[in-house]
Amino acid sequence: MQRIRTAIVGASGYTGMELLRLLLTHPGVELVAATSRQEAGKPLSAVFPRFNRAPGAELAFMEPDPDAIAATGAEVAFLALPHGVAAEIARALLDRGLRVIDLSADFRLRDAAVYEEFYGHAHPAPDLLTRAVYGLPEVRSETIAKADLVASPGCYPTSILLPLLPLLREKLVDHSTVVANSMSGVSGAGRKADLSLLYVECNESARAYGVPKHRHLSEIEQELSIAAGEKVTISFLPHLIPLNAGIVTTTTAKLLPGVAPERIGEALESAYAESEFVRLLGRGGCPDTKNVARTNFIDIGWQFDARTGRVILLSAEDNLGKGAGGQAVQSFNLMHGFPETAGLQNF
CATH class of the missing domain: 3.30.360.10 (Dihydrodipicolinate Reductase; domain 2)
Structure with missing residues (x-):
């Protein structure tokens, strides 16, 4: 199976930790970047001892700088960031040729006015809303497969x-x-x-x-x-x-x-x-x-x-699984032609 060079932006929260758990052992993933402002410079295994001896757990957290992320050769990035913050990083990574799977609310809505009504501030990137695909795999598998910006649904x-x-x-x-x-x-x-x-x-x-x-x-x-x-x-x-x-x-x-x-x-x-x-x-x-x-x-x-x-x-x-990280990985699999179950066959 081809391995896709992958980044997780915002990897030190609960959803980020779930993404690490799934992606460190995913047969189609080479994890090349994991970002956290607070934990930058520390190995993943130092922040999350549960990953000690997992393949790739020696990777160090880095600052969430788009140029630095792109320099790792990452082809796709998962964004586990708060709403309002994710959009700026998403745009920067898209401009640098990465595909983006966003787990925040920033691209789930089609109408910027509805976003402002529910989230209390203007949408930070309204021009990207028509580009995003709502990432519910059981409903939109074909469009997810072709997308470069997937808005993973809320839990x-x-x-x-x-x-x-x-x-x-x-x-x-x-x-x-x-x-x-x-x-x-x-x-x-x-x-x-x-x-x-x-x-x-x-x-x-x-x-x-x-x-x-x-x-x-x-x-x-x-x-x-x-x-x-x-x-x-x-x-x-x-x-x-x-x-x-x-x-x-x-x-x-x-x-x-x-x-x-x-x-x-x-x-x-x-x-x-x-x-x-x-x-x-x-x-x-x-x-x-x-x-x-x-x-x-x-x-x-x-x-x-x-x-x-x-x-x-x-x-x-x-x-944190079907409601967040797992579902995002399911979309990742569709986007890269992997079996939908790749990295997710845990009971």
């Missing part, structure tokens, strides 16, 4: 979109009745000092946050609207739970009149029967985060509540 959106998109495409549910409730582990907030994320604040506790207009709503509604062929507005209620990593989501919607409940299972099977990383649990299946932890799988089950006429969609994923 919450992945957990909501994959179960719901087939139902909207086949017009099985009333999209005006959609309500999504998600629960996420604490690593979803990033690797940073924050009083609200201290152990004693999160342990033995659960709380809602970002209500009623969490930032991820923007990309969720964008992708649901594309599938439905009309504007979709939903209620989304995220919660923080005392897990290191993992997301479980329950989404409900009214079944449209005349639609048999069995159509739900048929739509999901039609969409994902051949998908490498979507595991369908069928009617009555209730996904569990422990079964997807440290993998790139998303498990999906469903049920129909005859009393209320509502479909219940249930999903579980690792927010």
Whole structure:
């Protein structure tokens, strides 16, 4: 297998660490650059002892300078940076001939005005929005394969979109009745000092946050609207739970009149029967985060509540895996003609 010279920009956070875990042993990757302002000059294995003796772990962190990254011969870069910061680096690396897989929110939205509404500042590179491909591999594998700028989806959106998109495409549910409730582990907030994320604040506790207009709503509604062929507005209620990593989501919607409940299972099977990383649990299946932890799988089950006429969609994923680093590597594989499962066959 050809090895692609690869960089990770922002490699010292939780998502960056997950990318390192996956890429250090990926058969098609030669890791040539990993950046961190705080850890520059230190070997990867010194900052993350878990990688000690992993091939390539002697590589030292470097400053996130586009010229220096390009000088390593990198052909592709993963950006694990905050929104608003990633766009500038993305543009610089694209100008230097690299392909970019961005894990921030900077290129997920098609409309710069929507970005400003949800993220509170003007988009830093609106001219690149039409160039970016929303990197949901189960939906856009062909365009991802040809892209030079991939916007990898958020963790919450992945957990909501994959179960719901087939139902909207086949017009099985009333999209005006959609309500999504998600629960996420604490690593979803990033690797940073924050009083609200201290152990004693999160342990033995659960709380809602970002209500009623969490930032991820923007990309969720964008992708649901594309599938439905009309504007979709939903209620989304995220919660923080005392897990290191993992997301479980329950989404409900009214079944449209005349639609048999069995159509739900048929739509999901039609969409994902051949998908490498979507595991369908069928009617009555209730996904569990422990079964997807440290993998790139998303498990999906469903049920129909005859009393209320509502479909219940249930999903579980690792927010650092299928919700972030794993999904980005899945796009990387598509972009370079590798098997979709390359570097991701862990259970």
